[in-house]
Amino acid sequence: MTTNTVVTLHGTRVLRCAPDGPPLDGESAALDLIGDAYGQDAQLVEVPVARIAEDFFRLRSGVAGAVVQKFANYRVRLAVVGDMAAHIDASDALRDFVREADQGDQLWFLTDSDALAERLAR
Structure with missing residues (x-):
């Protein structure tokens, strides 16, 4: 198993x-x-x-809300990175959730680590 790493971006x-x-x-x-x-x-x-459980992408399950709330309560931001197109294409509610989240500063859905670096540079 690969370990988590810490990097400083902007x-x-x-x-x-x-x-x-x-x-x-x-x-x-x-x-x-x-x-x-x-x-x-x-x-x-x-x-x-x-690493994101399938239930996270099914908003009715409540998993996304519970996870995001924990991160918000502890004031730690969360970025989900990778190709989520299939999940987003399958759910209008998820598409709206992702769009709203990406407008804020607590939760982002990004295509890759470079996109995260660009977002933090703003």
């Missing part, structure tokens, strides 16, 4: 999660990542799409 410490770690599938997994971020003094957690 003055922001980012916990970059390995693609083969445990899935982000609820509050407990969110708290684990938040704890890792606190331990590494990171302000943002970058999670690859491969």
Whole structure:
């Protein structure tokens, strides 16, 4: 298993999660990542799409809301990075959720790590 790493992008410490770690599938997994971020003094957690549980993309499940709320409560930002086109194309509600999230500063859905660096440069 590859380990998570910490990088600094435009003055922001980012916990970059390995693609083969445990899935982000609820509050407990969110708290684990938040704890890792606190331990590494990171302000943002970058999670690859491969680590996002399928239920996260089904908004009715409540997983996305619970995860995002935990990150917001602990004031740690979350970036989901990778190709989410199939999920977004399959759900108007998810498409709207992603669009709204990307307008804010707490949660972003981005295509890759370079897009995250560009977003942080703004």
